[in-house]
Amino acid sequence: xxxxxxxxxxxxxxxxxxxxxxxxxxxxxxxxxxxxxxxxxxxxxxxxxxxxxxxxxxxxxxxxxxxxxxxxxxxxxxxxxxxxxxxxxxxxxxxxxxxxxxxxxxxxxxxxxxxxxxxxxxxxxxxxxxxxxxxxxxxxxxxxxxxxxxxxxxxxxxxxxxxxxx
Numbered sequence: 001x002x003x004x005x006x007x008x009x010x011x012x013x014x015x016x017x018x019x020x021x022x023x024x025x026x027x028x029x030x031x032x033x034x035x036x037x038x039x040x041x042x043x044x045x046x047x048x049x050x051x052x053x054x055x056x057x058x059x060x061x062x063x064x065x066x067x068x069x070x071x072x073x074x075x076x077x078x079x080x081x082x083x084x085x086x087x088x089x090x091x092x093x094x095x096x097x098x099x100x101x102x103x104x105x106x107x108x109x110x111x112x113x114x115x116x117x118x119x120x121x122x123x124x125x126x127x128x129x130x131x132x133x134x135x136x137x138x139x140x141x142x143x144x145x146x147x148x149x150x151x152x153x154x155x156x157x158x159x160x161x162x163x164x165x166x
Contacts, residue, residue: 043119043139044070044116044117044119045068045070045117045118045119045121046071046072046115046116046117046121046166047061047069047071047073047121047123048075048112048122049061049074049075049111049124050074050075050077050108050125051079051083051125052077052078052079053080053083054079054081054083055079055081058083058090058092059086059090060128062086062089062092064128065129066090066092069121071092071093072091072093073093073111073114073115074087074094074095075095075108075110075111076095077098077107078097095110095111095114112166117166118165119163119164119165119166120163120165121135121149121162121163122162123151123162126154127153128151128153129150129151129152131150135149138163144165146163147161147163147164148161148163
């Protein structure tokens with residue numbers, strides 16, 4: 001972050017070595033700011049994304065969201081670029097599914113079958129979450145099973161159910 005604001009919110013040991021952040025810290029570095037994960041530590045959330053030759057988008061996901069989710073699972077449908085390398089380097093789980101052709105629901109279900117967390121978010125590699133604050137407020141609702149959230153691509157904003165209980 002250019003303005004140093006993010007660094008000022010970290011303890012001196014975290015500033016020296018950001019890799020020491022633990023599960024309860026969940027700092028989010030997207031958009032040049034840092035926030036403690038504002039929902040309860042007993043709430044768990046995973047991301048599932050299907051990918052094929054998405055190395056740039058995978059790098060973006062790992063950069064902006066890896067501390068927000070308890071786990072990130074990429075279902076790789078036969079990438080020939082460095083998608084798998086960047087996903088694993090960032091700490092994500094990569095499931096190989098190159099043999100599945102033209103069936104997005106099967107790919108997604110492979111990823112969903114591996115989820116161990118209470119909540120799951122699913123979005124495409126080229127999409128971004130419009131408002132992380134919205135999501136963090138929603139997860140504490142004891143009566144909810146799913147949520148419709150704002151998802152952005154380069155040129156569109158959609159509202160869809162992408163966050164649901166496992």
